[in-house]
Amino acid sequence: MNNKIVLEIPYWVSHYNMLLYATYYYCIQNNYRFEVKLNKKINNGVILNFNNKNSFFDYSDDVLFIEKPTNFDFYFKRSLLEKDFFDNILPLNFQVNYSYNSLSFIKCLDRKILTDQKSRVEVIRALDYFNKITNLSHRAMDISTIKRNDNDYQGRVIFQTRLWNPDNNPSLEEKERRNKQNAFRINTCRLIKKYYKNSLVGIYPDSYSSKIASDLLLDKKSITKSIYFRNLFCSDIAIADDGLKDTPGWKIGEYAFFGKAIISTPISTVVESFDENVNFLKLSDRNSYHEIPDKIEWLIEQKRYSEIGSNNFDWANKNLHPKSYIQRIITIMELNK
Structure with a gap:
């Protein structure tokens, strides 16, 4: 067996x-060899x-x-619909943004990747190990620091999110x-804020959110x-809803990780294997924010949230951590030689 994995990225x-x-x-x-090459x-x-x-x-994000x-021999897709799950097409499940030993990691990258203009932000983030420069929304979490908190916060709810200005997109479908x-x-944050005083809810502050949800803005600090x-x-x-293109965003993967x-x-x-009433409670549809208090109460009752x-x-x-995430990929590739 060739114990070497080579990744190719455009930036x-x-x-x-x-x-x-x-x-x-x-x-x-x-103890595998690791290499990342530029492929434009x-x-x-x-x-x-x-x-x-x-x-x-x-x-x-798109299906x-x-x-x-x-x-390709295999095609792994994050936003995969059930109808497209066949032949060599496989799901990637949730996506999270994490890092591991970033200062050593960048030494494995092709120099052309590091100097590519489109790579600039991630290179700076990787070098900014102590989080002094790039404390931004897409900064990766350090996988070595993630652990389960066994403390009980009496059912504390979190939903910190952002709004998207419909006027910034020309598509009528996207506006809707x-x-x-x-x-x-907005309605979810207002409901939780009203009935659960110990909650951590709010909207990312920007000019659009300030106009339509000024009562929910998070502190900029x-x-x-x-x-x-x-x-x-x-x-x-934790409350989750569909992100861009009506597919799960990064947030729900972070909820599971924590x-x-x-x-x-x-x-x-x-x-895969992420089941209703085992891993999450499902709302009826995209508009059913009014169901959330009952779901929260069910979780608080008998401390089911734990x-x-x-x-x-x-x-x-089993599914997102690096030790299992890549093992699944390698196993699939080895079993289908």
């Missing part, structure tokens, strides 16, 4: 972090090469395919989607990624 952006750092972690733990022929996504086979990784699956999404997020993770760590119940009980709008994409949170922490270890 380095935060959407690739999970695969890049997970592969790096896996290679270190299993890739429009988006990442190619993984192992044992003379290749896999394409599609991390887009549409960014490449032809038949061009954003209006629906914004309405859910408390919107850094590090503070958000600290708040998430000290919560029990071992939180989850209440979510319906999940339309394939997420059991579901524990289920999610276990699920994340």
Whole structure:
């Protein structure tokens, strides 16, 4: 067996972090050779090469395919619909943005990647180990610091989110989607804030949010990624809804990683072994914010949030943690030689 994994990327952006750092972690733990090359022929996504086979990784929010699956041995897609789950097409489950030993990791990258203009932000983030320069919303969480908090916060709820201005997109369909999404997020925050005084809810402050939800704006001093993770760590119940293109965003993966009980709008994409009433409580539809208080009360009763949170922490270890995330990929590629 050739114990070497080679990744090809067109540039380095935060959407690739999970695969890049997970592969790096896996290679270190299993004494594999690790290499990342620049490939400008890739429009988006990442190619993984192992044992003379290749896999394409599609991390887009859209359910549409960014490449032809038949061009690769395997096609792993994050936003995969059940109807597209066949042949060589496989789900990537949830996505989270994490890092591991970033100062050593960048030494494995092709110099052309590090000097590419589109890679500039992630290079700075990787070098900014002590979080002094780039405390931004897409900053990766350090995988070595993630652990389950066994403290009980009496059912504390967290939902810190943002709005999308419908006027910033020319598509009528997208405008409607954003209006629906914004309405859910605003009404959810107001409901939770009204009935659960110990909650951590609010809207990211920007000019648009200030106009339509001024009563919900988060303090600008408390919107850094590090503070958000600290708040998430000290919560029990987390609210999730669809992100861009009506597919799950990064937030729900973070909830699972931190071992939180989850209440979510319906999940339309394939997420393996992530089950209703075991890992999350499902709302009826995209507009059903009025159901949230009853869901919260059910979780608080008999402290059910603790059991579901524990289920999610276990699920994340089996599906999202680098040690298992890449092992699944390698196993699939080895079993289908």
